[in-house]
Amino acid sequence: MSSDYSDRLRRREASPLAALWELLDRVRDPELPVLSIWDLGVLQDVTCGNGSVVVTITPTYSGCPAMEQIRADIERVLRAAGIEALEIRTRLAPAWSSTWLSPQGCARLRQYGVAPPSDGVAAEHGLTPDAGVVCPRCGSAHTLRISAFGSTACKALYRCTHCCEPFDYFKPI
């Protein structure tokens, strides 16, 4: 478990707004619906001040179109729960890292057919390796990178030479 995740977990557990955090677990990554914004490491904090709920999020990739959808979904979920006054703040620093994924999120990704970052050994500068990411279908490490840029900003494309299937790898960044 990464320290970044532990920090977030501590913040959540110390928060008096447990019900709101749980409500926000309903907001999913539109591209990877098995992940909540909590699992994804996008949800940083939920606070309450001057009668207004403040949700702080950190974007994954600079140009990820899913972020707009996530903002709209946060607003929709909170309004449906009767919260009128709310603010969504974007926090850029520290920059989002794939090490912020929750352990449950990683397990769910694997089940979904996407290898989580920890199923590969990062190359120099923490980039996707050429080979050896564990195949989420058959568990073989005989795999090769096809492209570091997959169907969405957060994924790289690999293929397994054992079961011969292509698969996505949630890339380290």
Place this chain on the structure above:
Amino acid sequence: MSEDDLQQATLELALRLGDDALVLGQRLSEWVSNAPYLEEDIACANVALDFIGRARMYYGYAAELAADGRCEDDFAYLRSEREFHNYLILELPRGDFAFTQVRQLLVDLYNSGFLAQLCRSRDATLAAIAAKAMKETRYHLRRSREWVVRLGDGTEESKRRTQQALEELWGYTHELFEPDTLEQQLAQAGIGVDTRMLKAHWQQELEALAREAGLHLPQNDWAVRGGRTGYHTENLGHLLMELQSIHRAYPGCQW
């Protein structure tokens, strides 16, 4: 410089960096459905999105500093050619795939030096944007490096085209390392980057890579300048016409 002047200069810098990112992002996006094969098509779209996202962060910050009601869309869609201050190398047409990858290499290598410095800016927002962009640039650079080596060290045809792209682009790289007064003042104030300091390392890295790829770096016998003062090649007008057409047809429209 007074605090007010510094803030005005920071706004100008944020706009320049936003222009750089937007123009290159637009050029890269032209490869969507035109790239040599599917994986490359997707990779070009991914990298283009990173740059467009970067432009949004810089423009968003510029809007915050301007505090006059303008938003990121005003900067992207409602300024004319002369008001854009991007480097010229970024607006050149995408050319063939070798041209695109050589430009990408020259720019990714420059960005990797530039962002590493901007991460240390005493302006917290610029430093945060740089830290985020830096992570993405590592991926961009690995890809453009691999492509240029592969194309340079490939067939006779791919080598010829890659060398030719390098010759055509070289004269546009000089202005990357020629900060004007505003950029020098911001660097002295600990906010911006003195890009003159980046050139030696940039050149060194390129020389090593050119050797590996069997290419040679061109002579410094010509240079074109003007991006930072708004004097552009004819290409920017055409690019903006396409980029701004929807917003001009439907003023104020939003996605």
